[in-house]
Amino acid sequence: MGTKPFCDACGKVQPPSPDIDYFAAFGLPRKLNIDLSALERSFYRLSRKLHPDVYAQATQQEQQWSLEQTSLLNDAYRTLKNSIARTEYLLKLEGVVLEAGKSEDGAAKESRVPADLLEEVFELNMQLEEMRMTRKMGEDDPQLRKDLEKAHIDFESQLAASDSNLQDLWTLWGTALDNEDTARKSETKDQMVALLDRRRYIRNLVRDVNEALEA
Incomplete structure (x- = not known):
């Protein structure tokens, strides 16, 4: 099967390729x-071309492919726009297994404290616990x-x-990809993983502080 949603020859909808990635779904490089x-x-x-209503009078197979292509397109767009x-x-x-953390949808996972934040996180946790105790006693500090x-x-x-540093790494990744620089690609992937882990942890700290202030 091809990666295009429509046949080049006849223009009819095609079944989604089982190995197509979201970038390819929009004709984009990685x-x-x-x-x-x-x-x-x-x-x-x-979306307009693949909408099921367009295939209301088509064969059952084409209707099914329309639904599958629409679902793929929605998933791809939701992922790539974020x-x-x-x-x-x-x-x-690229075959990278991400470290445990907390996903963007809020699903709980185990996180590690970045080394340079140990002191800040220790102090913050003490403050958060103190705030909880103060609230429990009906007081405010x-x-x-x-x-x-x-x-x-x-x-x-x-x-x-x-987020700013991550965008810099996107540029490095694109350059390495264009130059077919395997070593730089590998290095940039490692840097992105480390930065995502750090960002994930900081985002969770922001959430914890918000919850404490809004309680």
């Missing part, structure tokens, strides 16, 4: 710098709240820095 506006336009263009999901997906395509708000700003800043 690069992470994507024109999101162009991706959206391609998604809606293909910067983190897109990065994780490419790494999986303005200074503790102020400290947690500062921690929230600091971790949000680190999260933004991680």
Whole structure:
């Protein structure tokens, strides 16, 4: 089976290829710098062509293929439009097994504290526990709240820095891919994995602080 949703010769819908990846579904190379506006336009263009209503009078097989192609297209678009999901997906395509952590959909997994954050995380955990005890006693500590708000700003800043650094790695990946530089590709993949692990942990800290402040 080909990777295109329609036959070049007859224009009819085709069954999705079992080994097609989401980048190929949109005719894209395995690069992470994507024109999101162009991706959206391609998604809606293909969605209109593949919509089941278009095949209401077609054969049962074509109707089924239309549904399967639409489902694939939706999954591909949902993954590629999200910067983190897109990065994780490419790494999986490249055979990288991601470290345990917490996924973007919030599914709980085990996380490790980044070495350079050990002291900050220890102090934060103490503050969070103190806030819980204060709340349990029906009291409030303005200074503790102020400290947690500062921690929230600091971790949000680190999260933004991680996103910026990740985009730099996307560019390095694209260059290595163009140059067929296997060593640089491998190095960049390792850096992306490490950065995603760090970002995942920081995002969880931001969530914990938000929960403490909003409780």
